[in-house]
Amino acid sequence: MAVTLYDLSSTSGLKKLDEYLLSRSYITRYQATKDDLTVYSALPTAPLDEYVNVSRWYKHIDALLRISGVSGEESGVTVEGSLVAEPVATPLAADTKASVGEDDDDDDVYLFGEETEEEKKAARNRQIAQVKASGKKKESGKSSVLLDVKPWDDETDMKKLEEAVRSVEIEGLLWGAFKLVAVGYGIKKLQIMLTIVDDLVSVDTLIEERLTIEPINEYVQSCDIVAFNKICK
Structure with missing residues (x-):
């Protein structure tokens, strides 16, 4: 895009x-x-x-x-129309861009009701496959994951939603910082970071078997993987 x-x-x-x-x-x-x-x-x-x-x-x-x-x-x-700063010092710096028009496509992150469950699962599988294809894993590594956690409506107690999410404890899982992000009509979503040990924690299993079942689903409508990045080998 x-x-x-x-x-x-x-x-x-x-x-x-x-x-x-x-x-x-x-x-x-x-x-x-x-x-x-x-x-x-x-x-x-x-x-x-x-x-x-x-x-x-x-x-x-x-x-x-x-x-x-x-x-x-x-x-x-x-x-x-901007003075672009020097490229950020990272493993891969930004390259020169081609000028083209703004366009929305299926690479966008969708919110409430815009994706089917099959599309969400396919997107998660693509991201995990990209991480696995990045190189041969010789030792147990860690990954940094960013999750979007969506409430049922604007009356959901977001403090209790956060507490419910953090109540999930698995060996190799560490919850990190979070933010409440407004998505419109008075509704906010929880965006939360977590670190996992790859050999111990499956993010799909975490979402499907721990974050969207009773009693947590009293607050949580759905969870989506926003980013999945290796942080060490």
Whole structure:
């Protein structure tokens, strides 16, 4: 998916990016790619908290860069009308982008009711397959995972939802930082980081057998993998 963004140093440019990220966790795909680095580098400073979606995305990309870097094929993102900063020092720096029009496609992260269960499972399987195909595993490694946890409605107690999610304890699973991200109509979703030992924890099993069953499903409607990244071998 190719995207063109404009003047991220201006209020109008940031508002446009904020609207674009309302229903997406990354610029073009289901995980962080060099497209995210392109936009990250084009921002002159960290965005203000009033740009809720841009701020959430910026802090997450910043955290990924500190933990494990960003890889993945870019789709081609152009930022016009901005002074682009020097590329971020990461294992894979952002490449030159081709200028093309903004386009929505099946690589977007979908929210409430926009994907079937079969599509969600297929997306998770693709991400896990990409991680496994990245290299031969000689030793038990660890992975960093970002989950979207969606409530039933705007009346769901998000504090109790977070507590219910963190109540799941598995050997090799460590819960991390979280954020509440507004998705519209007064509804917020829980976005939470976790670290797993690959040989001990299956994320699919965690979601299907632990996070969406009683009594947790009193608060949790569904869970989706937003990002799945190796952090060590």
